[in-house]
Amino acid sequence: MSGKPLRLLTIDDEASIRNSIAVYFEDCGFLIDEAADGVQGLDVIRQQRPDIVVTDLRMPRMGGHEFIEALRMIDDNLPVVVVSGTGIIGDAIEALRLGAWDYITKPIQDLAELELIVGRCLERARLISENREYHENLEQLVAQRSAEIRKLFKAVEQSANAVIITDTNGTIEYVNPKFTETTGYAMDEVVGQKPSILKSGVQPETFYKELWRIIKEGKEWRGELCNKRKNGELFWEMCSIAPIRDEKGIITDYVAIKEDVTERKRYEDQLAYQANYDLLTGLPNRYYLQGYLEAHLSRLNFESLYATLMMLDIDNMKFINDTFGHAFGDLLLREIAARLKKLYGEGSFVARFVGNQFVIIPEVASVADNMRQQAEILRKAMNEVYLVKGTEVLATASVGVVSYPEDGESVENLLKNAEVAMYEAKKQGKNTVAFYTSELNIQVENRLSMETRLHKALSRGEFSLHYQPQISLNTGSIIGMEALLRWKTGSDGFVSPAQFIPVLEETGLILEVGEWVLHEACNQSVAWEKNGLKDLRVSVNISALQFMRSDLDVTVQHVLQQSGLDPRKLCLELTESMIMIDSSRTMEKLESLTSLGITLSLDDFGTGYSSLEYLGRLPIHELKIDQSFVRRMSNTKNDAAVVNTIIAMGHGLGMDLVAEGVESKEQLDYLYEKQCGIIQGFLFSKPLPATDFAVFCSEWGPENVLLMMKQ
The missing domain is CATH 3.40.50.2300 (Response regulator)
Structure with missing residues (x-):
């Protein structure tokens, strides 16, 4: 400058x-x-x-x-x-x-x-500053044929902006080289022509009539023009047109100074697209959806129409991302979007709401829609297998359904209630449909209250561990205990683990709380050992999120070093669904854990769909028979058969066997007969606070098992 x-x-x-x-x-x-x-x-x-x-x-x-x-x-x-x-x-x-x-x-x-x-x-x-100088000086340029005119004319010739001078009828008298570069027209092709040679037809005739009205009144016009180059390509210009007057103040010419802003317009259009559309799937995004719904509801009110809104969430998306990677998950989301667009044609609206959630608004109707039929069509369509990079993937969905105007008269309420219904569908077991009711809002409020309190529970010292003894049927001795998380609030007392543990997992708090459980259980085991309770193994449950997302082996190694616990006295309980994926990633995680010297147990065994061949290759030391089979095995042949099969499988693979949920002498006798080595359940003891567990151990004698079996 x-x-x-x-x-x-x-x-x-x-x-x-x-x-x-x-x-x-x-x-x-x-x-x-x-x-x-x-x-x-x-x-x-x-x-x-x-x-x-x-x-x-x-x-x-x-x-x-x-x-x-x-x-x-x-x-x-x-x-x-x-x-x-x-x-x-x-x-x-x-x-x-x-x-x-x-x-x-x-x-x-x-x-x-x-x-x-x-x-x-x-x-x-700098260019704008030059342009303003042009407007101030071009009248003098035309009026004065002098050396100063030649200087300014040279500046115009070398300007980075296109310059056009016309007479009062709009006939072109002069264009500078930048005009030629921008439009593709040489000076001799446009001199004598009207600027309309550049018209694209994008802007209406009324636009140009208003432009001419302003400049004929002697005022300056500023605005954007969409013009057409000689090769037919459209481009945008920021333009200012000003009158040139003689010494008497009479308008003799018009001068237009124009800047090519095509790239800027394209950038603004790109920003507008990004603001309204999801870049991954190409579907309208949440912002666009809200605007669409505002207009849509106004139309429904005016025409007395009814509508259904369905919100779906992909049930196992986190598992797919953890297993195959997020790039694979993105490809799957594109396939899901394509399926939804194909399923719902013109007249319907499909948007990506957020993350793994989509919103569908089918065509409106003059009577209340058959919502159940529509929702079931959607659910079944989502149950068809996807093919992603040569891999078949099943991505079921939980669907929440609301109707307008019954379930909400505003955009905010309609979307909120649809989300409430969707989470109810997930709560019911996923791959299902739930319809909004006012009672669901109460449940959601309670759930949000619990989530808020859980965020502060660890810092407030509200979590504790209870320990349930594990008894060897061979020796009658206590061989270990399972550490079980308990939450006691100041207002409600103890909250059921079935209520709060799923919330910990959904919010991701299970990572921090799970690490606390590991530290607490190991430190308590060392403390008991110093007080004479030796040769006891503590079992700690590991969540899927801990196993898949954290450096679990590093965490476990750190806890062992910090607490001083012998690795042989720590057992990690992993669920069947967590590890029954035949992948090198899963095997590496398991091998890195066993290399620390700890024991791995397969919890709730029999509830999944394990491959016996794959199970035999895993570094698992123990199978835990799920309590649901133990509870029903005395009355149901199928459950008894499952228990017999699991015990035989464990013996064949050289694994220890633990039956949990043992509550009766009949169950004890049956498991003893089938040679299940370790028993855990209310028959011996409920989960106990650390102090009570120490008392239980001091009072326990191996003969207690024999006495129970003789009764």
């Missing part, structure tokens, strides 16, 4: 971000001013006008949008680049609409990208 160092103002309430921008651009030769919010930024600008401003959007006192509006009142030609959080595209579009010049997402991965944007904006500011 003038040869002086350029001055940059950075506005952000995070000092670290301001500092990184300041340091980078100081190295680029800029003078730097800083402000923590829009109010400070305006004060700096009033004292020392910068050449460019880089501002955050979300700030206290005065945010970026309000700052841009205030700045436009002070200086409408000061370039502003906005920085906003990733994914908040609506904020960026609003900033551009208010007058921002460009946009970059936070966190800024590479400040060199910001440097390019700053450079581009400064160049544009």
